[in-house]
Structure formats: structure tokens, C-alpha cells
Amino acid sequence: MNLAVEIENLTFFYPDGNKALDGVSFVIPERSKTVILGHNGAGKSTLLLHLNGLYTASKGRVKIFGKVINEENIREIRKKVGLVFQDPDDQLFASTIFDDVAFGPQNLELDKKEILRRVEEALKAVDMWDLRERPPHHLSLGQKKRAAIAGVLAMEPDIVVLDEPMAYLDPRGQEEITAILNRLNNEGKTVIVSTHDLDWALEWADYVVVLNAGRVVAEGDKSILTNRQLLEQNGLKAPLLVKLFEDFEGKLGIPTSLKEARQILRKFIF
Numbered sequence: 001m002n003l004a005v006e007i008e009n010l011t012f013f014y015p016d017g018n019k020a021l022d023g024v025s026f027v028i029p030e031r032s033k034t035v036i037l038g039h040n041g042a043g044k045s046t047l048l049l050h051l052n053g054l055y056t057a058s059k060g061r062v063k064i065f066g067k068v069i070n071e072e073n074i075r076e077i078r079k080k081v082g083l084v085f086q087d088p089d090d091q092l093f094a095s096t097i098f099d100d101v102a103f104g105p106q107n108l109e110l111d112k113k114e115i116l117r118r119v120e121e122a123l124k125a126v127d128m129w130d131l132r133e134r135p136p137h138h139l140s141l142g143q144k145k146r147a148a149i150a151g152v153l154a155m156e157p158d159i160v161v162l163d164e165p166m167a168y169l170d171p172r173g174q175e176e177i178t179a180i181l182n183r184l185n186n187e188g189k190t191v192i193v194s195t196h197d198l199d200w201a202l203e204w205a206d207y208v209v210v211l212n213a214g215r216v217v218a219e220g221d222k223s224i225l226t227n228r229q230l231l232e233q234n235g236l237k238a239p240l241l242v243k244l245f246e247d248f249e250g251k252l253g254i255p256t257s258l259k260e261a262r263q264i265l266r267k268f269i270f
């Protein structure tokens with residue numbers, strides 16, 4: 001298994017002395033769809049901000065494709081790891097969406113033609129090309145989130161990290177973002193998402209990391225999401241499918257997707 005990310009004994013203190021991460025170690029497989037789960041304040045955002053070097057470990061280290069992030073390689077790392085913030089207003093600042101998405105490639109000092117190619121491709125990938133002349137503050141939240149993703153895609157990263165991309169979106173907005181994430185993963189990118197929506201995680205993810213109070217409490221394939229006791233002990237709500245099927249455990253087993261649930265029921269009923 002090739003690894004996109006390796007985190008070794010990462011501890012992080014905020015300037016006020018608050019220890020937000022406490023000896024965190026885990027890996028993220030390359031080309032995986034990974035979810036980072038944890039209740040409010042578990043340390044998800046703090047952790048994600050380490051993945052492209054925006055935060056620096058107080059202790060321990062973060063490796064991207066086998067290389068420890070340090071001052072010398074930070075520019076290279078930022079090309080490889082794109083981070084989409086939870087609040088798109090923290091990310092969008094230019095007077096038009098086009099300029100916003102062009103900002104990253106311009107900083108790479110690419111030629112004009114290449115910048116245009118990247119901006120067009122990124123905006124089309126999130127279905128925002130037609131809105132490119134709009135100022136960010138004239139967009140809906142779903143559109144802002146897609147524009148923020150385009151800004152990251154224009155850097156052509158191998159790893160895309162998104163902090164709670166579904167937060168405050170309606171079902172259609174969530175479906176649009178999920179489709180974008182799936183497409184990126186199908187293109188070979190590693191996609192890492194923090195969330196507390198375990199129903200969504202059960203459908204989408206193939207790798208799971210659970211945090212609580214700045215520590216890793218579980219890591220592995222998505223069978224973790226069928227462990228109701230572990231999830232609830234760590235302040236999370238087990239997926240609805242898991243709650244439903246555990247009543248029949250022994251007879252039916254516990255599915256790890258809606259598709260599997262249908263198969264189990266079909267076999268049992270017919």
C-alpha cells in the first residue's frame with residue numbers, strides 16, 4: 001500500500017497553551033477516500049491545517065508521499081496538497097471568481113496560456129465556468145464552496161483535503177460536492193474529508209480515522225463505522241443503517257453501504 005500521508009506522534013499547542021493534538025499517529029493510503037471523524041473540538045481542523053504546512057507541529061512530524069514537511073520543501077508540498085477551508089469566505093478574496101481561481105497558478109509563475117487553461121479546467125470541473133465573472137459575495141454558499149474547490153484544483157494537487165465540505169449545504173448541494181469528490185478520486189487523487197456526518201461517511205469513504213480530544217481512537221477500513229459502541233463512546237452518532245441492522249445482528253450482518261443493505265435484505269426476503 002502506497003501512503004499519501006504519514007503522521008507520526010504529532011502534538012500541537014495553540015499559542016494560548018491549549019493542546020489541540022496529543023501524540024497523533026496514523027496513515028492515509030494513496031488514492032483513498034478518507035474521512036477524518038470527530039465531535040466538535042476533537043482536533044479535525046487543527047490536524048488538516050498541518051497537512052500542507054499551514055501549521056507546524058509542536059512535536060512529531062507529517063510526511064507527504066514519504067517526505068517530511070519542512071521549511072525547504074513547503075512550496076513543493078503546497079503544490080501537492082490542496083486544502084479547502086470549512087468557510088469559503090476565508091478562502092475567496094478576489095473581485096471575481098475567475099481572478100480568485102487564477103491567483104494560485106499566477107503565484108506559480110506559470111505562463112498566461114497555462115494559467116488560463118488551469119482556471120478554465122478547474123471552474124468547469126465544479127460547474128462554475130458560467131459564473132466566472134461574478135464577485136464571490138454574490139454567490140450562494142454551495143457556489144462559494146465549489147469556487148473554493150476550483151481554487152485548489154487549479155494548483156493540480158495530488159491530495160485534496162476538505163474541512164467539512166458538506167456543512168450547511170442542502171441535499172442537492174451535498175450531492176454536487178460528493179460528485180466532485182468522486183470524480184477527483186476516480187482521476188487518481190487522494191481525497192481527505194473531515195465530517196461528523198457518519199451516514200455520508202458510510203456511503204462515501206473507504207478509509208476512516210476517528211479523533212477524540214486530540215488523539216486517534218480508531219483507524220482503518222470502514223467497518224469502523226459499524227462499531228456503534230466505539231462511535232458513541234467518542235461523541236459520534238452511528239450511521240442509521242448500522243442502528244437499523246444491529247437489531248438483527250447474527251441473522252443479517254451489518255452492511256457498510258446502502259447497496260450492501262439492499263443485497264442483504266433481498267437475500268433475506270426472497
Ligand SMILES: Nc1ncnc2c1ncn2[C@@H]1O[C@H](COP(=O)(O)OP(=O)(O)OP(=O)(O)O)[C@@H](O)[C@H]1O
Pocket residue numbers: 014015016018019020038039040041042043044045046047
Ligand atoms: N486559535 C485557537 N486557539 C486556541 N485553541 C484553539 C484554537 N482553535 C481551536 N482551538 C482548540 O483546539 C481544539 C481542537 O479544535 P479544532 O477546531 O481543531 O476541532 P474540530 O474537530 O475541527 O472541531 P469542529 O468540528 O467544531 O470544527 C479545541 O479544543 C479548540 O477549542
